[in-house]
Amino acid sequence: MAPADARVDPAVEETARAIAEMEIRGAAAIADAAAEALATQARQTDAGSPEAFRAALRRAARTLYETRPTAVSLPNALRYVLHGMEGTTVSDLRSSTIAHAEEFRTDLEQAQSRLGEVGANRLRDGDVVLTHCHSTDALACVEAALEEGKEIEAIVKETRPRKQGHITARELREWGVPVSLVVDNAARRSLERADHVLVGADSIAADGSVVNKIGTSGLAVMARERGVPVVVAAQTIKLHPDTMTGHTVEIERRAESEVLSDEERAEIVGESDPDGLTVENPAFDVTPPRHVDAIVTERGQFPPESIVVLMRELFGHSTGEPWRP
Numbered sequence: 001m002a003p004a005d006a007r008v009d010p011a012v013e014e015t016a017r018a019i020a021e022m023e024i025r026g027a028a029a030i031a032d033a034a035a036e037a038l039a040t041q042a043r044q045t046d047a048g049s050p051e052a053f054r055a056a057l058r059r060a061a062r063t064l065y066e067t068r069p070t071a072v073s074l075p076n077a078l079r080y081v082l083h084g085m086e087g088t089t090v091s092d093l094r095s096s097t098i099a100h101a102e103e104f105r106t107d108l109e110q111a112q113s114r115l116g117e118v119g120a121n122r123l124r125d126g127d128v129v130l131t132h133c134h135s136t137d138a139l140a141c142v143e144a145a146l147e148e149g150k151e152i153e154a155i156v157k158e159t160r161p162r163k164q165g166h167i168t169a170r171e172l173r174e175w176g177v178p179v180s181l182v183v184d185n186a187a188r189r190s191l192e193r194a195d196h197v198l199v200g201a202d203s204i205a206a207d208g209s210v211v212n213k214i215g216t217s218g219l220a221v222m223a224r225e226r227g228v229p230v231v232v233a234a235q236t237i238k239l240h241p242d243t244m245t246g247h248t249v250e251i252e253r254r255a256e257s258e259v260l261s262d263e264e265r266a267e268i269v270g271e272s273d274p275d276g277l278t279v280e281n282p283a284f285d286v287t288p289p290r291h292v293d294a295i296v297t298e299r300g301q302f303p304p305e306s307i308v309v310l311m312r313e314l315f316g317h318s319t320g321e322p323w324r325p
């Protein structure tokens with residue numbers, strides 16, 4: 001049993017709540033917040049023994065891990081920080097954990113800006129990108145292209161049901177990028193004037209499949225039909241190491257209330273049996289590698305089928321779940 005002083009800090013509970021309720025969202029932001037929360041746990045814990053310290057960190061990591069299942073950046077971040085927890089005294093454990101969390105967060109930021117430079121090479125002056133959801137990795141490519149003096153336009157898919165497209169549109173407008181906001185159903189028509197589909201990823205599997213916001217796979221199929229290249233911007237923390245041994249990526253299913261209000265439900269159901277109406281709300285889908293042209297990472301760009309080589313290089317060691325007791 002874990003020692004009594006292995007308590008999860010309230011700040012960690014608060015971060016976990018914010019991730020679960022999507023106040024903190026997007027794979028990179030989730031990873032960053034999780035690493036920061038573990039540093040807070042390490043700083044605040046009143047654990048009186050190395051054993052209690054380790055147990056408290058593992059508990060905190062598990063609390064964070066259980067928030068959202070699809071973005072692998074979350075377990076990758078937790079694993080990185082917990083693997084860095086070294087020492088035989090509480091003081092050493094504390095300082096090594098905090099140092100690793102800080103290193104992770106700095107690396108994350110630098111990786112995104114390097115990735116942006118790599119992705120910007122694909123964008124030419126005057127190009128139009130079509131986006132889906134809100135991805136900081138994808139936007140880093142646009143930002144780097146703008147810094148190089150290129151003019152870029154964007155067609156931004158609204159992205160039902162939570163309309164993360166509005167966040168994308170806001171950021172692009174802050175940078176002065178002309179934006180056409182379109183409903184998701186306008187995707188195929190909008191592809192007529194797009195030069196690239198540019199999206200992010202929550203997880204990338206060993207076969208090069210891309211797990212991203214629901215609607216990405218349909219968009220990629222249509223883009224292939226129209227001959228518009230599909231570019232996935234994804235730092236290497238989006239690579240899912242467990243898929244090298246055949247695990248599949250869990251697709252998060254979210255609440256009906258994101259899709260249908262109580263009043264709308266009542267209107268549809270009328271006098272009929274309420275159980276006859278169910279709402280499916282999967283948050284992500286899987287785009288097969290044949291519909292993806294390139295995965296842009298901070299290590300360069302890769303055809304999806306070759307991403308496994310990079311995955312082996314980065315995650316060749318055993319992965320494991322260090323937050324399990």
Ligand SMILES: O=C(COP(=O)(O)O)[C@H](O)[C@H](O)COP(=O)(O)O
Nearest residue numbers: 025026027028135136137200201213
């Ligand atoms: O699908 C989403 C966000 O989904 P949600 O809004 O459900 O979290 C983003 O495309 C990826 O997380 C990549 O984002 P980033 O490039 O910022 O890591």
